Amino acid sequence: MSSPTSIHQSPRHQQPPTRSWASTSVSDFQAVLKSSKRVLALCGAGLSASSGLETFRGAGGMWRDYEASALATPEAFEKDPGLVWLFYAYRRHKALNAKPNMGHYALAELARAKGEEGFMCLSQNIDGLSQRANHPPAQLKLLHSSLFDIKCFSCPYIEKDNFSDPVHPSLLIDEASITARLSAASTPISLSSASASKPPTIPLDELPHCPACKTGLLRPGVVWFGESLPKQTLAEVNQWIGRGLIDLCLMIGTTAQVYPAAGYVQVARMEGARIAVVNMDSRELGAAGGLRSVDFLFEGDAARVLPDILGGVVGELEGFVGEVAMVNGARTGEGEGVEEEEEMDEVQKYFAASP
Numbered sequence: 443m444s445s446p447t448s449i450h451q452s453p454r455h456q457q458p459p460t461r462s463w464a465s466t467s468v469s470d471f472q473a474v475l476k477s478s479k480r481v482l483a484l485c486g487a488g489l490s491a492s493s494g495l496e497t498f499r500g501a502g503g504m505w506r507d508y509e510a511s512a513l514a515t516p517e518a519f520e521k522d523p524g525l526v527w528l529f530y531a532y533r534r535h536k537a538l539n540a541k542p543n544m545g546h547y548a549l550a551e552l553a554r555a556k557g558e559e560g561f562m563c564l565s566q567n568i569d570g571l572s573q574r575a576n577h578p579p580a581q582l583k584l585l586h587s588s589l590f591d592i593k594c595f596s597c598p599y600i601e602k603d604n605f606s607d608p609v610h611p612s613l614l615i616d617e618a619s620i621t622a623r624l625s626a627a628s629t630p631i632s633l634s635s636a637s638a639s640k641p642p643t644i645p646l647d648e649l650p651h652c653p654a655c656k657t658g659l660l661r662p663g664v665v666w667f668g669e670s671l672p673k674q675t676l677a678e679v680n681q682w683i684g685r686g687l688i689d690l691c692l693m694i695g696t697t698a699q700v701y702p703a704a705g706y707v708q709v710a711r712m713e714g715a716r717i718a719v720v721n722m723d724s725r726e727l728g729a730a731g732g733l734r735s736v737d738f739l740f741e742g743d744a745a746r747v748l749p750d751i752l753g754g755v756v757g758e759l760e761g762f763v764g765e766v767a768m769v770n771g772a773r774t775g776e777g778e779g780v781e782e783e784e785e786m787d788e789v790q791k792y793f794a795a796s797p
C-alpha cells in the first residue's frame with residue numbers, strides 16, 4: 443500500500459491535513475495509459491487557465507463582484523439580458539484573444555494516438571480552445587455547448603460558430619465602456635428580485651434580436667444552470683460509454699461539482715476505471731475526491747502536467763502545435779451537420795405551427 447503522497451497543511455487556515463493515497467508516479471501512470479483500451483477525460487476551466495481565461499469560480503477581473511453562476515441562468519437573462527450579455531461578450535472577447543495551451547494540444551494528440559474508440563474528451567469548457575488545438579471533433583463533446591453558438595430565447599433558431607467580436611454593436615468590449623456600464627448597472631446583487639425596478643444595463647432595443655421570429659432576444663447558446671445538456675451530445679457520449687468499459691478517467695482542471703457532467707467520473711469508477719486527477723489544487727476534487735492507491739494525482743498546471751504525463755503516448759508535442767482558424771459558420775465537428783439539420787427542422791416546425 444503506498445504511503446499518503448500529498449499532505450496539505452495550509453498554515454493560514456490550519457486546516458486539518460488532507461491525505462491522498464493516490465500515486466504521483468508518472469512512469470506508473472504512463473504504463474497504465476499505454477495499456478488502457480478506453481480512456482475518458484472530463485475537462486474544466488483549469489485546462490484553459492494557462493491560456494489566460496479565468497476559471498468559472500474565479501471569473502474574476504471586472505466580474506469579481508458577480509457570482510458567475512448567478513449570471514449563468516435563464517432567470518438572470520430574463521431579469522437583465524444586457525448584463526448577462528456583457529458577461530458573455532467579455533468571455534467571447536477573452537477567448538477569441540487567447541491561445542490554446544500545451545494541455546489542449548496534448549489531449550488532441552492523445553485522441554489521435556488512441557483513436558475514436560480509445561479516447562473520448564468531455565469538455566465543460568465553452569471557450570473553443572480545444573477545437574482550435576485541432577482536437578479531433580468526433581472525440582470532443584461539448585457538454586455545455588459553446589460561447590460561439592447564439593440562439594433565440596423564444597424560438598428554436600440557432601446560429602453556430604459565430605466568432606464575431608463584438609457579436610453586436612452594443613456589446614463592444616472595451617474596459618472603459620464595460621466598467622462604466624457595470625458601475626451604472628445595479629449593485630452586484632442586481633439579479634435579486636429586490637432590484638426589479640432598476641434600469642436595464644442595456645435597453646432591450648439595443649440588444650440583438652432573432653432574425654427568424656423577429657421578436658425574441660438572441661442569447662448565448664451555452665447551457666445555463668437549470669437547462670438540460672444538448673440531447674444529441676449526451677446521446678453520443680452514452681453511445682461511446684456503452685461500447686466498452688472505461689479503463690482510465692482523466693479529471694482535468696475541474697472542481698467536478700456541476701452535474702450531470704461531474705457524474706461521468708462515477709460512471710467510470712463503477713466500471714472499474716482508475717482515476718487520474720490533474721489539478722492545481724487537490725483540496726477540492728468534488729466528485730473525483732476519495733482517490734485510492736490505484737488512482738493518480740498530479741498537482742500542477744494542466745498546461746505543463748499534461749504534455750509531461752501524456753508524453754509517453756503522444757511523444758514530443760512541438761511538431762503538433764498549430765492552431766485551427768475560427769471561421770464564422772465553419773463546421774468544426776463531425777455530425778454537426780446532423781445537429782444543424784435537426785435544429786433547422788425544429789425552426790421550420792415552429793414557424794409552421796405559429797399562427
Ligand code: BV8
Pocket residue numbers: 485486487488489491492497498499500514566567568586664665666667668669670671694695696697698699700701702703720721722723726742743744745
Ligand atoms: C441540469 C456553461 C436538469 C455556462 C456551466 C444533479 C443532477 C443534475 C443536475 C443537478 C444535480 N444537482 C444539481 C443540479 C443542478 C446543476 C448543478 O449541477 N448545480 C451545481 C452547482 C450543484 N446542474 C445543472 O443545472 C445542469 N442542468 O442538470 O438540468 C434538467 C434536465 C432536464 C430539463 C431541464 C433541466 C446544467 C449545468 C451547466 C451549467 N453551465 N457552464 C457558463 O460557463 O457560463 S457550468 C460551469 O461551471 C462550467 O461549465 C463547469 O461545468 C462548471 C464548473 O466549473 P469548472 O470547469 O470545474 O471550473 P471551476 O472554476 O469550478 O474550477 C476550476 C478548477 O481548475 C479548480 O479545481 C482549480 O483548482 C483548477 N485549476 C485552476 N487553474 C488550473 C487548474 N487546474 C489545472 N491547471 C491550472 N492551471
Ligand code: ZN
Pocket residue numbers: 594595596597598599652653654655656657658
Ligand atoms: Zn426567435
